[in-house]
Amino acid sequence: MNILVCVKRVPMTGGTIVLTPDEQAIETRHLGFTISPHEECGVEEAVRLIEAQGGESAVLSLGPADAEEQLRDAMALGIDRAVLLQTDEEFDGQSTASAILASIEADRASGVEYDLIFFGNESADAGNYQVGIRVAHALGRPCVTGVKGIAVENGRARCEQEVPGGRDVYDVPLPAVVTVKEGLNLPRYPSVPGRLRAKRKPLETRTPERGAPGVEKIRLKLPEGDASQAEILGHGPAAAPAVVDVLRRAGLVA
Amino acid sequence: MTLVYVEHQDGAPEDVSLQALALARDLAGGEAVQALVAGPSAADAAAALGEHGVTTVHVPDHEVFASHAPAALGRALTQLAARLGSGAVLAAGTERGNEVMAHAAAIADLPLAANCTEVTAGDPLTVTRIRWGGSLLEEARVHGGTKLLTVAPHTVEASASGGSPAAVEPFTPELSDADTAVRVVGRVGTRSEGGVTLADAKFVVSCGRGVGSPDGFAPAEELAALLGGAVGCSRAVTIAGWRPHTDQVGQTGTKIAPEVYLACGISGATQHMAGCKGAKRIIAVNTDPEAPIISHAAYAVIGDLHEVIPAITAELRKAGAG
Ligand SMILES: Cc1cc2nc3c(=O)[nH]c(=O)nc-3n(C[C@H](O)[C@H](O)[C@H](O)COP(=O)(O)OP(=O)(O)OC[C@H]3O[C@@H](n4cnc5c(N)ncnc54)[C@H](O)[C@@H]3O)c2cc1C
Ligand SMILES: Nc1ncnc2c1ncn2[C@@H]1O[C@H](COP(=O)(O)O)[C@@H](O)[C@H]1O
Numbered sequence: 058m059n060i061l062v063c064v065k066r067v068p069m070t071g072g073t074i075v076l077t078p079d080e081q082a083i084e085t086r087h088l089g090f091t092i093s094p095h096e097e098c099g100v101e102e103a104v105r106l107i108e109a110q111g112g113e114s115a116v117l118s119l120g121p122a123d124a125e126e127q128l129r130d131a132m133a134l135g136i137d138r139a140v141l142l143q144t145d146e147e148f149d150g151q152s153t154a155s156a157i158l159a160s161i162e163a164d165r166a167s168g169v170e171y172d173l174i175f176f177g178n179e180s181a182d183a184g185n186y187q188v189g190i191r192v193a194h195a196l197g198r199p200c201v202t203g204v205k206g207i208a209v210e211n212g213r214a215r216c217e218q219e220v221p222g223g224r225d226v227y228d229v230p231l232p233a234v235v236t237v238k239e240g241l242n243l244p245r246y247p248s249v250p251g252r253l254r255a256k257r258k259p260l261e262t263r264t265p266e267r268g269a270p271g272v273e274k275i276r277l278k279l280p281e282g283d284a285s286q287a288e289i290l291g292h293g294p295a296a297a298p299a300v301v302d303v304l305r306r307a308g309l310v311a
Numbered sequence: 312m313t314l315v316y317v318e319h320q321d322g323a324p325e326d327v328s329l330q331a332l333a334l335a336r337d338l339a340g341g342e343a344v345q346a347l348v349a350g351p352s353a354a355d356a357a358a359a360l361g362e363h364g365v366t367t368v369h370v371p372d373h374e375v376f377a378s379h380a381p382a383a384l385g386r387a388l389t390q391l392a393a394r395l396g397s398g399a400v401l402a403a404g405t406e407r408g409n410e411v412m413a414h415a416a417a418i419a420d421l422p423l424a425a426n427c428t429e430v431t432a433g434d435p436l437t438v439t440r441i442r443w444g445g446s447l448l449e450e451a452r453v454h455g456g457t458k459l460l461t462v463a464p465h466t467v468e469a470s471a472s473g474g475s476p477a478a479v480e481p482f483t484p485e486l487s488d489a490d491t492a493v494r495v496v497g498r499v500g501t502r503s504e505g506g507v508t509l510a511d512a513k514f515v516v517s518c519g520r521g522v523g524s525p526d527g528f529a530p531a532e533e534l535a536a537l538l539g540g541a542v543g544c545s546r547a548v549t550i551a552g553w554r555p556h557t558d559q560v561g562q563t564g565t566k567i568a569p570e571v572y573l574a575c576g577i578s579g580a581t582q583h584m585a586g587c588k589g590a591k592r593i594i595a596v597n598t599d600p601e602a603p604i605i606s607h608a609a610y611a612v613i614g615d616l617h618e619v620i621p622a623i624t625a626e627l628r629k630a631g632a633g
Contacts, residue, residue: 070443070446070580070581070582071578071580071581071603072578072579072580072581072602072603072604072606073581073603073606074443074446074447074581083447093563094546094563095563149422150422150423150425151416151420151422151423154417178406179409179425181443181562181563181582182442182443183442184425184426184441184442184443184444185423185425186404186409186410186413186425186426186461187409187413187416187417187423187425190410190413190414190416190417191413191416191417193417194414194417194418195417197489199382199489199492199493200382200493201493202381202406202410203406203410217499221510222498222501223498223499223500223501224498224499224500225379225495225497225498226495226496226497226498226499227493227494227495227496228496229492229493230492238563239556239559239563239564240555240556240557240559243549243550243552243556244550269454270422270454271421271422271453271454271455272422272423272424272451272452272453272454273435273451273452273453273454274449274450274451275437275449275450275451275452276449276450277442277447277448277449277450278447278448278449278450279447279448280445280446280447280448285606285607285609286605286606287595287605287606287608287609287610287611288609288610288611289600289610289611289612289613290594290610290611290612291612291613291614292612292613292614293612293613293614293615293618293619293622294614294618294619294621294622295622296612296614296619296622297619297622297623297625297626298626299610299612300573300594300610300612300619300623300626301623301626301627301630303571303592303594303610304514304538304571304627307570307571307591307592308570309513309514309538309540309570309571310538310627310630311631
């Protein structure tokens, strides 16, 4: 079995987001980078499936040269090889999907067909909720979204999606596209030997093509009225009566 | 003509879909707004939707719509929009709304702007949409012949316009085997015990890394039980394996909207706060008076959660609660 996982490098914003002066991006000079927790679960699931059933796993990211960090992190957890679609430009949902599609087609031309492609349900930063579904349509494959449970058997994937009141079940034939959510599994931590192995695993860099953006960013802005200063109710256990007072005013205590 | 994909529960339109309709009416500026409603009892939505300005409810007729079938819905929506010559198609920015609209966007090869909070008519259209689960906003231009948008839940008010019941028009979409291959085939883990869920609780007490261990949650459990509330946590806790992911509040966890959110030993990362923006009042309990959460909370207690939580429980007992 061949599995591909798509991950996006995003800044690890802390308690407050600071924008660059031109309002085009988040100020990242003092920040670390990561991928979405959804995508981390996609990486973990791919590694588990290949461990159990054999085959090869690959991770793909469209982003700057520094996205190599996220690709190596995924390989440290057990992914076999990586593809970097290197660009410093921002791609919208539509052009991200086209670039990923072109890369999958290039793999196919060199004999690699993916049975399963994992995406996050939505990217951490842009939250377009669409890249996986677009790629699935372009490949003519079924797509199940928001998956929190998956069993792959006899050429089919049985997927569970959380809905109010329980879990909906989908059953689709492979090859398929599955977008996943955090909670699918509990990802492992990388081991030291895993990190060392990851340095030597193959990483191929390709150049993606960007079409004109269909959703064209004008500027970013912070939501209003977010920052205030809390009223200090007190210190330690002595504050308990003041807390109960707030609960009472909120109608939670008679 | 503006088209809206409306979600419903046994013929009662979802509030979030009515919110999307309000934005659609604004955008349509007096032009007709029509709806696609699928599934059993879809036609029952006609009266309520008429009140919210919908003139015609289109019901796709195919056995696949007996259960949720996102790709088929995307196809039906695309065909209907083309036939009606819709300038814009909208849906609520729910999991399903975003999913169906992404299918439609993929089929029609059109841009899709997810989770918009504001729209200004024009070509291109100008929108404000949410990023990072609501911690950041983006102003953007949306191009394309038909504008595809979803409306971020609870950012626009639904408003009845007092119209008469909408006309109901069944139609038969042309669906391929691929369109009908993805559909719900069963339901597992059905909850029936009617317990309080994290998403619906009026009181939520969460603990973060500061709780130190899985056992550290016992006092929070006791306090939640006393007030008929629910226990939550931060991602630092779930990735440590101390609580299941279903307890996680945040951008990639559950979104909560309680009367009071008591956040203990949680620093207040933007991704955590994205999940509790809907809380009426946040009380932070933290040993660090400089923790970022202090500037997002209405109230704060500076102290050790291991002492503060039991003290609140004791005080409530003294006051006769529980
Ligand atoms: C894309 C993305 C999505 C994410 N989604 C989520 C999400 O859905 N939910 C989420 O929670 N996080 C999410 N995160 C992680 C988030 O960025 C933070 O890492 C996480 O919320 C930190 O958890 P914490 O506040 O418990 O831990 P910390 O940041 O380590 O904070 C611990 C706090 O406890 C205080 N403390 C310590 N001991 C005590 C004590 N005895 N009594 C009182 N206070 C004490 C400390 O002063 C500190 O403020 C996401 C991250 C990314 C990048
Ligand atoms: N730049 C990117 N590189 C790799 N994968 C991406 C990128 N952008 C989006 N994706 C994938 O598509 C999913 C959905 O993204 P989005 O449609 O932006 O919400 C993400 O969780 C990733 O799996």
